Amino acid sequence: MNQSGTHDRLLNAAEQLFAEHGIGATSLRAITSGASANLASVHYHFGSKEALIEAVFARRLEPLNRERCRLLDAEEAAAGGEPSIESIVNAFVAPAMRLAYKPAGGGEHFMLLIGRLYSEPGDLAIRITEQFGEVFQRFTSALSRGLPHLSRTDLLWRFLFMVGSFSMPLMGRHFIPRRTGGLCDPSDVENNIRRLVAFLAAGLRAAAPNGVKT
Amino acid sequence: MNQSGTHDRLLNAAEQLFAEHGIGATSLRAITSGASANLASVHYHFGSKEALIEAVFARRLEPLNRERCRLLDAEEAAAGGEPSIESIVNAFVAPAMRLAYKPAGGGEHFMLLIGRLYSEPGDLAIRITEQFGEVFQRFTSALSRGLPHLSRTDLLWRFLFMVGSFSMPLMGRHFIPRRTGGLCDPSDVENNIRRLVAFLAAGLRAAAPNGVKT
DNA sequence: GTCTATAGGTGGATAGAC
DNA sequence: GTCTATCCACCTATAGAC
Numbered sequence: 001m002n003q004s005g006t007h008d009r010l011l012n013a014a015e016q017l018f019a020e021h022g023i024g025a026t027s028l029r030a031i032t033s034g035a036s037a038n039l040a041s042v043h044y045h046f047g048s049k050e051a052l053i054e055a056v057f058a059r060r061l062e063p064l065n066r067e068r069c070r071l072l073d074a075e076e077a078a079a080g081g082e083p084s085i086e087s088i089v090n091a092f093v094a095p096a097m098r099l100a101y102k103p104a105g106g107g108e109h110f111m112l113l114i115g116r117l118y119s120e121p122g123d124l125a126i127r128i129t130e131q132f133g134e135v136f137q138r139f140t141s142a143l144s145r146g147l148p149h150l151s152r153t154d155l156l157w158r159f160l161f162m163v164g165s166f167s168m169p170l171m172g173r174h175f176i177p178r179r180t181g182g183l184c185d186p187s188d189v190e191n192n193i194r195r196l197v198a199f200l201a202a203g204l205r206a207a208a209p210n211g212v213k214t
Numbered sequence: 215m216n217q218s219g220t221h222d223r224l225l226n227a228a229e230q231l232f233a234e235h236g237i238g239a240t241s242l243r244a245i246t247s248g249a250s251a252n253l254a255s256v257h258y259h260f261g262s263k264e265a266l267i268e269a270v271f272a273r274r275l276e277p278l279n280r281e282r283c284r285l286l287d288a289e290e291a292a293a294g295g296e297p298s299i300e301s302i303v304n305a306f307v308a309p310a311m312r313l314a315y316k317p318a319g320g321g322e323h324f325m326l327l328i329g330r331l332y333s334e335p336g337d338l339a340i341r342i343t344e345q346f347g348e349v350f351q352r353f354t355s356a357l358s359r360g361l362p363h364l365s366r367t368d369l370l371w372r373f374l375f376m377v378g379s380f381s382m383p384l385m386g387r388h389f390i391p392r393r394t395g396g397l398c399d400p401s402d403v404e405n406n407i408r409r410l411v412a413f414l415a416a417g418l419r420a421a422a423p424n425g426v427k428t
Numbered sequence: 429g430t431c432t433a434t435a436g437g438t439g440g441a442t443a444g445a446c
Numbered sequence: 447g448t449c450t451a452t453c454c455a456c457c458t459a460t461a462g463a464c
């Protein structure tokens with residue numbers, strides 16, 4: 001039926017174990033054991049641990065960023081090229097939040113993993129973040145049309161603040177309920193998207209900071 | 215002259231190497247070599263690699279969080295118990311930004327390291343974040359007095375968004391200039407503090423999100 | 429495509445001399 | 447407090463039978 005369900009089982013096991021224990025701390029033995037595969041199968045299917053890591057990221061990032069651009073396209077078409085700030089923020093945030101928590105999506109572990117990306121040795125983070133180039137460009141352009149009172153520098157900073165802010169509900173699955181006495185539930189996805197959009201749209205729209213020369 | 219400059223040299227070398235290559239990827243041999251110390255000295259001074267890691271974090275986090283509380287105290291005293299949202303955000307954000315980029319502070323590497331905390335195996339992140347308990351409590355209380363239109367849940371989420379957003383200028387030292395064509399300079403600390411405060415204060419003050427039941 | 433076996437290297441930790 | 451020498455567990459990668 002499949003010449004290699006092993007290939008996908010390895011990706012799944014790697015994704016989960018990387019998210020739980022960190023990339024560097026996950027051995028190929030743990031991965032192949034979790035995938036009910038042989039130790040040597042990683043090298044057969046991917047060539048090396050490095051290549052397996054890249055495959056794990058590419059499998060999720062490509063559809064995620066395509067979906068972001070698709071939503072932005074739709075909003076721009078619907079609004080005649082001038083979508084609201086809320087729509088733009090939503091197009092950026094919602095696909096990631098849904099991927100992280102939608103049970104069927106298979107990305108439950110992946111979003112934890114994204115935050116761990118920067119922790120790993122070598123140039124892995126740089127190679128992976130190349131994948132965000134188009135998204136970065138498209139969304140900063142869309143935002144700048146809706147926020148003409150901001151200099152390019154202020155706009156870019158606010159975009160970066162946005163990226164940081166919503167890493168929190170993505171990465172804090174275990175940490176946030178603990179710290180908030182259960183009040184904040186990261187899996188309450190659609191409400192959290194609304195919370196984020198309200199917060200971020202207001203922050204993005206704020207007057208340019210006083211005393212900052214650009 | 216010193217019974218053990220070795221102790222501090224080990225902390226310094228570990229901090230730098232952890233930040234550059236990740237905690238798990240840094241061997242004791244690399245640390246002792248960087249500190250011009252002997253391999254066994256780590257076990258003599260700290261007992262284990264785990265204990266060394268905790269000491270690296272405690273050395274920076276304790277003064278940082280003390281300074282945050284001190285600034286908040288000062289603002290509350292000056293404002294008769296009702297400081298502005300901007301003042302509260304500033305008291306939270308500014309000490310970390312200054313620690314990360316002030317050359318004399320010795321924390322150049324540390325703030326990169328904080329972001330890597332969640333990547334590491336085991337319960338390290340949980341043990342370290344216990345150190346934030348008092349700060350979390352104090353700042354959410356101060357914010358809630360200034361933002362009575364928010365439910366406790368919405369307030370806590372916005373606090374978490376804030377924490378995430380300013381991890382960006384802290385961790386993105388290398389990444390941000392690259393991605394913004396040099397327009398955004400993470401080391402432009404005082405201006406970035408003003409940018410963050412303007413952005414976050416507006417986001418915190420936004421109306422409660424529609425359609426979110428609390 | 430899957431397996432066993434093993435090579436070749438590095439990790440944290442420790443004993444014991446000085 | 448500092449050093450050398452060493453133990454032993456574990457890692458990635460590969461060779462070669464099936």
